[in-house]
Amino acid sequence: MPTILIVDDEEDIRDLISMNLLREKDYTVIEAADGLEALASAKAQSPDLIVLDLMLPGMDGLTVCKNLKENANTKAIPVIMLTAKGRLEERIGGLEIGADDYLAKPFSPKELMLRIRNLIRRSNPNQGSDVIGMGPFSLDKSALKLVLEGEEIDLTSTEFKLLLCLIESPGVTQERATLLKRVWGYSDMIQTRTLDTHIKRLREKLGDFGPMIETSRGIGYRFCES
Numbered sequence: 519m520p521t522i523l524i525v526d527d528e529e530d531i532r533d534l535i536s537m538n539l540l541r542e543k544d545y546t547v548i549e550a551a552d553g554l555e556a557l558a559s560a561k562a563q564s565p566d567l568i569v570l571d572l573m574l575p576g577m578d579g580l581t582v583c584k585n586l587k588e589n590a591n592t593k594a595i596p597v598i599m600l601t602a603k604g605r606l607e608e609r610i611g612g613l614e615i616g617a618d619d620y621l622a623k624p625f626s627p628k629e630l631m632l633r634i635r636n637l638i639r640r641s642n643p644n645q646g647s648d649v650i651g652m653g654p655f656s657l658d659k660s661a662l663k664l665v666l667e668g669e670e671i672d673l674t675s676t677e678f679k680l681l682l683c684l685i686e687s688p689g690v691t692q693e694r695a696t697l698l699k700r701v702w703g704y705s706d707m708i709q710t711r712t713l714d715t716h717i718k719r720l721r722e723k724l725g726d727f728g729p730m731i732e733t734s735r736g737i738g739y740r741f742c743e744s
Contacts, residue, residue, distance in 0.1 A: 520566035520638050521546040525556040525582070526600065527574055535569060538627045539634070553577025557585055560592050567637055569630070570617075571600045572608055580611055587616035587674075594662075596637040596675055600625065606711075613715045618676045619702060620712070636703035641675040652685045653743055654727065666727060676701065677720050680713075684731060684741035691734040713739075 522545050524535050532549050539545040548563060550556040553574040560568060568586070572579035579599060586592045599612045599620040609620045619633055641662070648659040656665040662678045664671045673681070679701050684692060697713055717739060721728030732742050 519544055519546050521548060521563065522634065523548050523550065523556065523559055523563070523565035523568045525550045525553075525568060525574065525579070526571040527551050528571075531571070531600075534627060535630065538631055542631065545634075551575075553579065553582045556582050560586055560595065561589070564591070565595060566641070567596045567598065567634060569598050569600065569634070572612070573602065580608070580615065583612055583617050584615045593672075594641070594675065596641050598630070598633055598637065610711070610715060613712065614719065616674055618674060632703055637675070640679050640701075650682070650685065652688060652741075655681075655685060657682055657685065666724065671723055673720070673723060677716060677723070680716055681720060681731075681741075684739060688741050688743050691737055691740040693738040697738060 522539055524532050524547060526532050526535075529551075532551070536547045536549065539547050548559055548565065550559050554576040556568070556570065556574070557577070559565070570579045570583060574582070583597055583599070586595060586597065593616070596618045597616070599609065599617045601608045601612070601620055601622055609622075612620060618637055621630055621633065650657045650659065654667045657663070657678070658665075659682065662673070662675055664673050664678060664681065680697065683697060683700050694713055702712065717731060721731055724730070730742050732740050734740055
């Protein structure tokens with residue numbers, strides 16, 4: 519069963535998330551009450567996903583996330599941030615340093631469970647190599663690896679999924695709602711800058727090939743082969 523690390527200094531919040539996870543009987547749960555304990559648990563137990571509050575004693579959640587993404591042994595662990603409602607700068611900051619998703623407090627436990635399931639499913643693909651080639655791009659869906667002109671590019675699982683969705687339909691504009699649903703599992707009604715932030719970071723990692731991801735103003739994005 520996937521192991522979920524819940525990091526929050528409020529015991530009531532940890533209990534709420536833990537209860538919902540254990541109710542589904544599909545997860546193992548571990549907990550941490552501060553940033554330093556969270557880092558130690560992540561490195562020692564290699565959880566399959568981390569639910570990370572930003573306001574933590576000892577070390578704040580943004581610093582914890584940054585440390586996780588800079589460590590070779592923990593950088594691939596998906597992170598869902600819990601942020602104070604309305605703190606847009608915190609959410610953007612977390613996404614920019616590699617967090618995969620965020621949820622504002624107070625949150626719906628049902629929505630959190632949905633996001634956890636989606637991230638776990640994306641980060642644990644079926645075994646066996648399944649490579650897609652497109653020009654200089656080579657994407658291994660089983661290993662979540664991108665090789666670009668012979669060089670492996672370090673992508674998060676969410677960035678890989680987003681690029682894969684675009685490359686699988688070259689030249690076709692993918693609507694924002696479609697990408698949000700396919701990559702994050704969001705409903706069409708959700709208003710979020712998550713997609714734009716990930717597109718910006720993905721273009722930066724692709725370097726000279728970043729412009730191949732084109733913006734269709736007011737509609738969405740598309741992958742252009744040339």
